[in-house]
Structures are given as structure tokens and as C-alpha cells.
Amino acid sequence: MVSRSEFPPDFTFGVATASFQIEGAAREDGRGQSIWDTFCREPGRIRDGSDGDVACDHYHRWEEDLDLLRDLGVDAYRFSVAWPRIQPDGRGKVNGAGLDFYDRLVDGLLARGVQAHTTLYHWDLPQPLQNTGGWLDREVVGRFVDYALVVAGRLGDRLTTLSTLNEPWCASLLSYHLGAHAPGLRERRWGLRAAHHLLLAHGQALVALRSTGLRTPLGIVLNLSPAYPFSDDPADVARTAADDGYANRWFLDPLLRGEYPSDMCAIYGDDNPDVQDGDLRVIQAPLDFLGINYYTRTLSSAQGPQRPAGAEFTHMDWEVYPQGLTELLLRLRKDYALPPVYIMENGAAYPDERSPDGQFHDPQRVAYLQRHLAALAQATQGGADVRGYFVWSLLDNFEWAFGYSRRFGLFHVDYATLQRTPKDSARWYQSFLKGVQS
Ligand code: FCB
Numbered sequence: 001m002v003s004r005s006e007f008p009p010d011f012t013f014g015v016a017t018a019s020f021q022i023e024g025a026a027r028e029d030g031r032g033q034s035i036w037d038t039f040c041r042e043p044g045r046i047r048d049g050s051d052g053d054v055a056c057d058h059y060h061r062w063e064e065d066l067d068l069l070r071d072l073g074v075d076a077y078r079f080s081v082a083w084p085r086i087q088p089d090g091r092g093k094v095n096g097a098g099l100d101f102y103d104r105l106v107d108g109l110l111a112r113g114v115q116a117h118t119t120l121y122h123w124d125l126p127q128p129l130q131n132t133g134g135w136l137d138r139e140v141v142g143r144f145v146d147y148a149l150v151v152a153g154r155l156g157d158r159l160t161t162l163s164t165l166n167e168p169w170c171a172s173l174l175s176y177h178l179g180a181h182a183p184g185l186r187e188r189r190w191g192l193r194a195a196h197h198l199l200l201a202h203g204q205a206l207v208a209l210r211s212t213g214l215r216t217p218l219g220i221v222l223n224l225s226p227a228y229p230f231s232d233d234p235a236d237v238a239r240t241a242a243d244d245g246y247a248n249r250w251f252l253d254p255l256l257r258g259e260y261p262s263d264m265c266a267i268y269g270d271d272n273p274d275v276q277d278g279d280l281r282v283i284q285a286p287l288d289f290l291g292i293n294y295y296t297r298t299l300s301s302a303q304g305p306q307r308p309a310g311a312e313f314t315h316m317d318w319e320v321y322p323q324g325l326t327e328l329l330l331r332l333r334k335d336y337a338l339p340p341v342y343i344m345e346n347g348a349a350y351p352d353e354r355s356p357d358g359q360f361h362d363p364q365r366v367a368y369l370q371r372h373l374a375a376l377a378q379a380t381q382g383g384a385d386v387r388g389y390f391v392w393s394l395l396d397n398f399e400w401a402f403g404y405s406r407r408f409g410l411f412h413v414d415y416a417t418l419q420r421t422p423k424d425s426a427r428w429y430q431s432f433l434k435g436v437q438s
Contacts, residue, residue: 001374015391015394016344017394020052022394024053024054028059032089034084045184056396066112073433080119081151106159117160119221136194141204145208149208157216161216165221169222173195192271221345222252222290226331227243228240236300240300245261252335255284256336260275288340294328296318296321316349320348322374330382341385342390345391349406349407350364350407352423359424362425395420396408411423
């Protein structure tokens with residue numbers, strides 16, 4: 001169905017994880033508290049009432065996990081650094097033990113022939129910074145730059161890429177407007193203010209990192225969900241543009257054009273963020289690459305998002321829509337002066353259960369990955385400059401507001417014993433990487 005030979009020979013294939021979702025060891029070696037530790041303790045926030053205290057215990061089992069990566073045959077691993085391990089107070093004093101952990105991890109990857117692709121911020125903001133407003137407080141921008149310099153100073157020379165932020169839409173609008181993620185606030189103007197400060201933190205960090213002479217390619221990772229109209233009714237079409245503006249263009253336009261989209265500014269009115277002179281120039285700092293996370297599309301209507309009849313859905317209730325990836329990449333190429341792209345996340349949750357033969361058979365996940373890789377190959381053949389693809393995720397893990405109730409891993413994790421077991425999808429990816437046609 002799809003084979004590695006459809007991609008350029010130097011195309012990078014990997015798997016991705018994030019610190020809070022896998023590490024556990026929440027109170028060890030000087031780690032401070034993050035906003036997700038707090039959020040998990042608030043009743044009703046996490047569907048199964050769980051938290052990240054143990055997660056996959058990756059903090060202790062990292063060598064075993066790196067062996068899984070090596071045996072899978074991936075070129076690359078994308079992971080994030082937990083800011084509260086590096087600066088428990090979110091500012092000032094650096095916790096050496098925290099930096100040492102990631103230092104060992106990077107060396108462990110390189111020793112196994114696996115590239116390190118690192119994200120500085122995958123949502124675990126130190127709680128002390130939230131106590132003064134979190135991303136609502138412009139002060140946090142400077143704190144992020146300090147933190148970025150500390151991490152890059154120690155690891156930078158060994159990283160293949162360094163991303164500032166993972167999915168600023170989630171860290172701002174989903175967290176400060178829609179209230180679904182930490183810190184769980186619900187005001188549109190707060191979501192937009194948080195988004196502006198995240199983008200500014202990204203831009204200032206890029207400028208500061210480059211000024212140190214660091215040569216690692218620098219970028220940002222956006223979750224993009226292309227919006228399609230449910231019908232040709234003008235109300236549905238207008239809603240499609242607004243959904244695209246809210247989820248995609250609000251981030252793409254400032255980063256790649258140095259301006260917020262004017263149609264959205266008109267909709268937001270008094271809720272627009274306070275943009276100071278020079279902010280957009282900083283936000284538009286040239287990117288060495290753009291990371292994109294793609295899972296599904298949005299089907300927009302004036303009545304709100306629709307579920308297309310007859311479509312397939314994953315356990316997240318996300319529609320399986322591979323051609324959205326092809327269309328997204330080709331549209332971006334047309335609409336923006338785009339740097340090289342990495343698909344930093346793509347994958348699917350299904351309620352995997354152990355079969356009587358002791359194995360985890362997950363044909364739906366295999367099909368999802370095959371179809372998205374085929375869609376990606378089609379986009380590259382259509383001229384999209386994509387350099388790599390990462391499956392979300394190596395392991396089943398803490399899926400944010402869903403707790404442990406959603407499984408995205410190529411490896412099953414038994415949360416009682418923490419045992420990792422390859423699913424059929426892990427074996428399939430391994431053979432795909434070896435070049436076996438399937
Ligand atoms: C993305 C997140 C990642 C994971 C997947 C399923 O939005 O970046 O941490 O939860 O969704």
C-alpha cells in the first residue's frame with residue numbers, strides 16, 4: 001500500500017512523546033510542580049481522575065525505552081523537556097539533576113544511532129509562573145527565553161532540530177478560552193492574550209538562540225486542522241473561514257507573514273490581544289522548519305462542527321481523513337512562503353485489548369498510519385517540501401484531559417506493571433522502515 005521507497009532517501013522517520021505524558025517521577029531529583037500537576041488534582045478535569053505522577057515511568061525506564069526505539073529501526077525520536085525539572089521555580093536557579101537526565105537521554109539516543117528532535121515546551125509550565133498569571137503575563141516571555149538558553153546551552157550541539165513550542169493553539173485557546181486543558185480558564189480574550197505571549201516567547205527565543213551562534217535548526221510545531229464546509233450554504237462557508245482562522249491562520253499568519261488575519265481581528269473586536277510595537281517582527285523571525293501535527297479535519301457548519309455520515313472515527317472521535325494531510329500541505333505551499341516541513345505528530349487512538357494469543361492486534365491503527373503515509377507521499381510528489389514524519393506515539397501514555405483512557409502507542413503499556421508490549425502496529429512500522437512493501 002505504501003512503501004518507504006516513495007519518500008526521498010534522506011527522509012526522516014521517527015516516533016514522538018512528551019515529558020508530562022510519559023515521565024512520571026513527579027517529585028524526584030528536584031522537579032518542581034507544573035500546571036498539569038495542579039490541573040490533575042482539580043476534581044472533574046481529567047476523565048478518569050488520573051495524574052502524571054507515574055505515567056509510563058519513563059524517567060526510570062528510559063534506557064529500556066531507547067532500546068525499543070533502536071529495535072523499531074527509527075531514524076529519530078522527538079521528545080520534550082519538562083521545564084519544571086530544569087527550573088523548578090520557572091526562573092533563576094537551574095536544577096542540575098534535571099538537565100543531567102536529558103543529557104543522558106540525548107547521549108543514549110546518539111549511542112543507538114537515533115537522532116534527537118527536542119521540544120522545549122509541551123505544556124508543562126512551572127506552577128510558580130502560573131501563580132502570577134501564566135501565559136497571560138507578558139513577563140513569562142522573558143522567563144521562557146532564559147529557559148530556552150539553558151537547555152540549548154547544554155544539549156544544543158547534539159540535537160537535530162529544536163522546537164520552541166508544541167501546539168500553541170492548545171496551550172492558549174484550548175487552555176485559556178475553551179477551558180479543556182490546564183489552567184482551565186474560559187475567556188476568549190484570555191485565550192488570545194496567551195496565544196500572543198506564546199508566539200512572542202517563541203520569536204524572542206529564536207532570536208536569542210541564534211545570537212548564541214547555535215547552529216541547530218530551529219522551529220515551532222503547530223497543530224493544523226483544515227476546515228471544510230459542510231455545505232455550500234453561505235453561512236457554512238463563512239463559518240469554515242472563521243474555524244480556519246481560529247485554529248490555523250491565527251498562528252500561521254503572524255509566524256509566516258508578520259500579521260494577524262484581519263478577518264479574525266474584525267471578529268474578535270475588544271478581545272484582540274495587546275500587540276506592542278515590534279512584536280510581530282519578532283514573531284516573524286525566520287523559521288528553519290515548520291513542524292505540523294496532523295490528526296483530522298474540521299467539517300464546519302453554522303450549527304457547529306459536523307460528523308460526516310459514513311465516515312470512520314478513532315477513539316478520540318476524530319474523523320479519519322488522510323486526504324486532509326495532502327490538501328493541507330499543498331495549500332500551505334500555495335498560501336505561504338513555507339520553510340521545510342516536518343510532520344511532528346500523526347497517529348490514532350483505539351481501545352486496544354490483549355487478544356487470547358497474548359498479542360495486541362490493532363489493524364485500524366496500522367491502516368490509519370498506512371493511509372496517512374500514502375497521503376504524505378502524495379503531497380511530497382506534488383511538491384511539498386517535507387523532511388520527516390513522526391508517529392504519535394512510541395508508548396500509550398497520559399492523554400491529557402482523557403487521562404489513561406486513550407491509547408495512541410505503538411507499544412502497549414500495562415499501567416499496573418508498566419510492561420511495554422509491541423502492538424501489531426509497532427511490527428508494521430518496523431517492517432515499513434526496513435523497506436518491506438505493505
Ligand atoms: C496532540 C498533542 C500530543 C498528544 C496528541 C494525541 O495534540 O501534542 O501531546 O496528546 O495530540
